Amino acid sequence: MSQFLIKYLFIASSFILPLLSLANNATLPGPINQPLDSVQSVFQRKISEAKGDSLQQIDAYYEYGQYLSETGGTEASIDVFSTALHIAQHINNHRKVAPIANYLANMYAAAGDFEASNQAYFTALASAEKIKDIGEIAKISMNLASNYNYTGDYTKAIQYGLYALKTKETNNNLERICYHYIAMGNIFRENNNTSKWEEYVKKAYKMKEVEGCASFSDIAKIYNSLGGIYVQKEEFDKALMYYDTLMSLCREAEYNQGISTALTNKAGVYKQLNNFAKALELSNTAEHYFSDNPYEHIFNNNFKAELYNLTGQFSKGLALANKNIKIEEINCYSTEKLKCLELLYELNFNLANYEDAFFWNDSVRQTENMLRDEDIRQSLEELETKYETEKKEQQIELLTTENELKNQRINASIGVVIVLLIVISLIVYILSIRKKQATLLQNDLQQQVLRAQMNPHFIFNVLGSIQNYMMQNDLRKASGFLSKFASLTRATLNNSSAETISLADEISMLTNYIELEKMRNADKFDFEIVTSDELEGDFIQIPPMMVQPFIENAIKHGFKNINHPGFLRLQITDLNESVEFIIEDNGSGFHEKDKAESKHQSMAMKIFEKRRKLIQQKHKKDFKFELLNLEDTNPELSGVKITIHIPILNDN
Numbered sequence: 001m002s003q004f005l006i007k008y009l010f011i012a013s014s015f016i017l018p019l020l021s022l023a024n025n026a027t028l029p030g031p032i033n034q035p036l037d038s039v040q041s042v043f044q045r046k047i048s049e050a051k052g053d054s055l056q057q058i059d060a061y062y063e064y065g066q067y068l069s070e071t072g073g074t075e076a077s078i079d080v081f082s083t084a085l086h087i088a089q090h091i092n093n094h095r096k097v098a099p100i101a102n103y104l105a106n107m108y109a110a111a112g113d114f115e116a117s118n119q120a121y122f123t124a125l126a127s128a129e130k131i132k133d134i135g136e137i138a139k140i141s142m143n144l145a146s147n148y149n150y151t152g153d154y155t156k157a158i159q160y161g162l163y164a165l166k167t168k169e170t171n172n173n174l175e176r177i178c179y180h181y182i183a184m185g186n187i188f189r190e191n192n193n194t195s196k197w198e199e200y201v202k203k204a205y206k207m208k209e210v211e212g213c214a215s216f217s218d219i220a221k222i223y224n225s226l227g228g229i230y231v232q233k234e235e236f237d238k239a240l241m242y243y244d245t246l247m248s249l250c251r252e253a254e255y256n257q258g259i260s261t262a263l264t265n266k267a268g269v270y271k272q273l274n275n276f277a278k279a280l281e282l283s284n285t286a287e288h289y290f291s292d293n294p295y296e297h298i299f300n301n302n303f304k305a306e307l308y309n310l311t312g313q314f315s316k317g318l319a320l321a322n323k324n325i326k327i328e329e330i331n332c333y334s335t336e337k338l339k340c341l342e343l344l345y346e347l348n349f350n351l352a353n354y355e356d357a358f359f360w361n362d363s364v365r366q367t368e369n370m371l372r373d374e375d376i377r378q379s380l381e382e383l384e385t386k387y388e389t390e391k392k393e394q395q396i397e398l399l400t401t402e403n404e405l406k407n408q409r410i411n412a413s414i415g416v417v418i419v420l421l422i423v424i425s426l427i428v429y430i431l432s433i434r435k436k437q438a439t440l441l442q443n444d445l446q447q448q449v450l451r452a453q454m455n456p457h458f459i460f461n462v463l464g465s466i467q468n469y470m471m472q473n474d475l476r477k478a479s480g481f482l483s484k485f486a487s488l489t490r491a492t493l494n495n496s497s498a499e500t501i502s503l504a505d506e507i508s509m510l511t512n513y514i515e516l517e518k519m520r521n522a523d524k525f526d527f528e529i530v531t532s533d534e535l536e537g538d539f540i541q542i543p544p545m546m547v548q549p550f551i552e553n554a555i556k557h558g559f560k561n562i563n564h565p566g567f568l569r570l571q572i573t574d575l576n577e578s579v580e581f582i583i584e585d586n587g588s589g590f591h592e593k594d595k596a597e598s599k600h601q602s603m604a605m606k607i608f609e610k611r612r613k614l615i616q617q618k619h620k621k622d623f624k625f626e627l628l629n630l631e632d633t634n635p636e637l638s639g640v641k642i643t644i645h646i647p648i649l650n651d652n
Contacts, residue, residue, distance in 0.1 A: 558587025
């Protein structure tokens with residue numbers, strides 16, 4: 001688990017809406033019997049005046065509970081909200097019960113009582129389901145998921161998280177959908193599933209500018225999560241860039257929790273870079289922006305203790321770890337508890353306190369086995385896959401229901417309805433058959449692409465060239481090219497089975513391939529890859545390995561019989577709906593007789609054409625391809641210019 005965990009209330013902050021109100025013919029809870037300030041006196045008067053009117057009493061208690069929660073009186077607010085909930089349940093008003101119980105659950109979570117918090121959420125969810133309030137159902141379900149996530153029960157976390165998403169998406173309710181995507185991604189992040197985490201964060205990133213889909217805190221969480229993802233990928237410059245963006249946004253909005261999160265996560269990056277002094281400086285600065293939330297202090301104590309451990313200041317680190325393990329709320333945060341136990345073991349061992357070290361080591365193993373069981377990870381992915389399947393089935397089911405309702409409105413006969421259902425079923429069946437056929441064809445083409453790219457001739461030539469460098473004792477070049485060959489091989493094997501990959505990965509793979517070809521051709525040619533500064537390759541998805549066959553043809557055939565230095569230029573441009581690739585060389589050009597010279601070249605072109613038509617048919621997007629002999633436009637030029645417009649498939 002990465003150390004750059006996003007702080008509890010910042011990442012999974014409960015989805016609290018403006019408060020309603022609570023109570024009915026009940027004795028005022030403890031806080032009202034204490035000395036009152038002027039504001040509290042106003043609430044006391046409103047509650048007294050509302051006697052005899054249950055709804056007014058509920059509203060008065062609710063407003064008072066809200067005031068207490070905002071002024072730091074967590075325990076007092078719990079008493080007030082409990083009174084309001086009791087009155088709402090007594091009059092069986094589910095529209096009041098749902099938001100009151102949800103707010104009460106949030107207060108219990110803030111106090112660290114997750115068992116009571118979950119029970120309150122169950123009460124809220126039951127009432128929301130009875131009145132069929134889509135927004136409340138999704139909000140409460142995701143709050144439950146966040147509770148289970150932070151107490152280490154990932155199976156229940158993903159069940160309630162998927163229920164919240166299913167409720168929102170199937171009802172086309174996009175209000176703060178970004179919050180739900182981020183919260184869902186955090187569940188997978190906690191379980192070390194970075195790919196699923198990134199998938200949900202990118203969904204949120206795509207929707208963040210759509211009106212109503214994200215609040216300011218949601219947008220802050222998106223940038224924070226992107227920073228965490230790049231930390232996992234060890235791309236620290238990009239991670240720091242996203243954390244700096246988060247810092248700028250939060251300073252402008254005077255959002256202290258976001259500022260402390262950005263500082264803490266930047267400190268984590270510098271720790272990864274072994275700049276421990278900078279990490280400790282940022283961590284100390286972050287403390288100035290902390291709230292009363294115990295998680296922030298627990299996380300920061302663990303982080304600083306680890307820094308002290310790394311710099312040999314074992315006694316300072318042990319003091320912080322001992323302080324942390326005595327905080328009662330640490331039992332509510334499974335990941336931080338595990339980290340604290342690990343530190344207690346390591347620091348005691350480093351200080352030669354072996355008896356204490358072995359005691360804490362046993363605690364580490366017990367907690368680690370509970371949280372990191374591989375079966376749990378697999379079950380989470382199975383649940384998520386099941387949700388995606390059920391979501392599609394439910395969409396078909398909703399379509400069928402709508403058709404039936406339309407037929408009822410026009411008093412259609414039972415026979416017409418039956419015929420309509422048969423037709424729909426037949427269409428669904430035909431579409432499913434076509435989809436399976438298209439999938440089989442796509443898989444077959446992907447395997448052909450793999451065989452075409454990784455042909456033995458290329459592999460043996462590259463390995464032979466690397467062997468020559470080794471025999472010449474040029475180990476630096478041999479090692480560099482061997483690394484590029486391994487990277488290209490791994491990327492080819494991974495990408496051949498993927499429907500889409502990021503443009504950044506495609507460019508990386510092409511660069512490795514061209515550099516290897518240049519090496520094995522004894523620097524017979526040079527090349528350049530030109531992209532614009534604003535190109536966001538990480539967020540653009542395209543079909544993999546569509547361009548490589550044309551680059552291979554340019555090198556293998558274009559530069560075959562030339563007596564001048566070859567040059568290959570690849571220009572890449574984002575056209576919004578597609579990515580334009582322009583491949584231009586100064587070789588001998590392309591002629592009709594060339595078609596018979598290479599079976600490999602012909603096979604690659606046939607595979608490309610089949611894949612191009614399949615993508616056009618499946619995604620209903622243009623896929624342009626043009627080939628031009630430069631001498632046809634200017635007799636003084638030689639070579640070939642190929643223009644390919646590959647569609648962007650982010651929506652798929």
